[in-house]
Amino acid sequence: MTAKEFLQSLIDRGHDHYFGVPDSLLSGLSKSLELDFSKKTQHIITQNEGAAVGMAIGHYLGSGKPGIVYLQNSGLGNIINPITSLATRDVYNIPIIFLVGWRGQPGVKDEPQHTFQGRITIQQLDLLEIEYQIVNEENLPKLDLLEESISQNKQFAYVFQKNFFKNDNRSLEKRSSYKNRKDFIEKIYSIYCNDGIFISTTGKTSRELYFVNKSSNKNAKIFYTIGGMGHASSIAAGISLSHKKNKTILLDGDGSLLMHMGILPIIGSQPLENFYHFVFNNSSHESVGNQPTVGSQLDLEAISKGSNYKDYFKFDDIDKLEQFLTSNYSKKGPVLIEIVINQKSDPQLGRPHESPAQNKDIFMKLMTDET
Ligand SMILES: Cc1ncc(C[n+]2csc(CCOP(=O)(O)OP(=O)(O)O)c2C)c(N)n1
The missing domain is CATH 3.40.50.970 (Thiamin diphosphate (ThDP)-binding fold, Pyr/PP domains)
Known part of the structure; x- marks a missing residue:
């Protein structure tokens, strides 16, 4: 699946507010938001993932619609506090859709800084009481699962395995005369x-x-x-x-x-x-x-x-x-x-x-x- 196809299916369902911090695994996704959907969506690259959650909370308060937060799993640490102290059903009960890139998935070769984070990613989602679907080629994103969670004001995450999105060779590089x-x-x-x-x-x-x-x-x-x-x-x-x-x-x-x-x-x-x-x-x-x-x-x-x-x-x-x-x-x-x-x-x-x-x-x- 291309990131563009996936985003189109979310946008068709009215999910058009995106906040996040890019990473290499979801690079096609942020690229497509910039190059294909900049007119149809609001897309803000925040300084860290916690701020993306903050903006999604604000978006929900302002519009009644859930915001989408995308992040590499290393950013889970940054989102814990605004979830546990604000968005949780025990406090303000705010639905949020997460798109998580799973670096360091056990059994998949990756860099050492991703090993521990990769091993505990699913446990962290369980602890945070975020419902999720693990997405790979055999397990395409099930949009009904997402809608069901969101309709009950729950938070929901798609956890994307490495190389799920087809490679997108377009470049976001802005050419300049500056040095390397x-x-x-x-x-x-x-x-x-x-x-x-x-x-x-x-x-x-x-x-x-x-x-x-x-x-x-x-x-x-x-x-x-x-x-x-x-x-x-x-x-x-x-x-x-x-x-x-x-x-x-x-x-x-x-x-x-x-x-x-x-x-x-x-x-x-x-x-x-x-x-x-x-x-x-x-x-x-x-x-x-x-x-x-x-x-x-x-x-x-x-x-x-x-x-x-x-x-x-x-x-x-x-x-x-x-x-x-x-x-x-x-x-x-x-x-x-x-x-x-x-x-x-x-x-x-x-x-x-x-x-x-x-x-x-x-x-x-x-x-x-x-x-
Ligand atoms: C918490 C967290 N979020 C996202 C990433 C993914 N990531 C790795 S390097 C990087 C970009 C760093 O940007 P900058 O400091 O401007 O350096 P540049 O790559 O432009 O030289 C990102 C987003 C990460 N490692 N950790």
């Missing part, structure tokens, strides 16, 4: 690899940094935040507070920054003098299919200064960034450095060879060897 994220990562790495501590965000930023590090023979201190999207910044702040001597080099993305942006004034309130917060802004979730974020409308200068960061800079030119980073700039952080990039990466980009636990051990050993 990888080229900037290489430059920043070459400047700080000897004495910096790198923390990289979820998705291709971490994967690119991994291979930049592998192809040098430097073995820099790097913590890859391969899951927990949006938390690289708080992890970096925690490291920086307990390890003040080195520069903390946080490589963040606009989607990741937005997801838990409340951390910015917390970082700004701390004595993080060696904290360099790089934000690669491509105004999209490039790693999972280039679905748009509000990145291009963000005034990160105002946001960082309003969050008590001590300085802000913006670059789209590698040489100018290098000049700045190698100058005698000595102002105390935290500093936010926005880097405007294009929406491209190597389609053959690989994945770390070591397990996350091995990479953590390597990181911690390098940290302790130094002290």
